[in-house]
Amino acid sequence: MKKYTLHLNSRRCIACHGCEVHCKVNKDLPVGPFLCDISCTPLQIVGGVPKTEIIFSSCRHCDDPLCVPVCPTDAMIQRADGIVYIDQEKCIGCMACQKACPWDIPVQNPDDNKAVKCDLCMDRIDAGLHPACVAKCTTHALKLVELQPV
Numbered sequence: 001m002k003k004y005t006l007h008l009n010s011r012r013c014i015a016c017h018g019c020e021v022h023c024k025v026n027k028d029l030p031v032g033p034f035l036c037d038i039s040c041t042p043l044q045i046v047g048g049v050p051k052t053e054i055i056f057s058s059c060r061h062c063d064d065p066l067c068v069p070v071c072p073t074d075a076m077i078q079r080a081d082g083i084v085y086i087d088q089e090k091c092i093g094c095m096a097c098q099k100a101c102p103w104d105i106p107v108q109n110p111d112d113n114k115a116v117k118c119d120l121c122m123d124r125i126d127a128g129l130h131p132a133c134v135a136k137c138t139t140h141a142l143k144l145v146e147l148q149p150v
Helices: 018-027 096-100 120-126
Strands: 003-009 037-040 042-046 049-051 053-056 076-078 084-086 142-147
Touching: 003 084, 018 037
Parallel strands: none
Antiparallel strands: 003 142, 037 053, 042 049, 076 084
């Protein structure tokens, strides 16, 4: 069984947020919270060299996700390949998934108040394509990585 994750090469990332924009376009999401977060630490001087650190946070598609069993409508689902997604038809927007997630990953869509989160563009993966964020990353800093079983 394949299992995927997103990997950011922080040396290539320029924090342009293009990945976030293309994600929202692909998912037809409104202006508001992003499904992942790219942020930079404030500029620091390290050994006389100016430096910022890029931090990328997205759904980890956990092996045993805490968000799935707390959903009262079974809208939070984990596929056989480990991708965790939300069935929007079943979601009632209670945000129990966000409260259960150690990283507060699910966010509320301001248009319909339902929970949304990264699903690795599973429709694109199923079609043999990369997630929108990976496909449109201008510096090729984001990669979809197939994890190897341990």
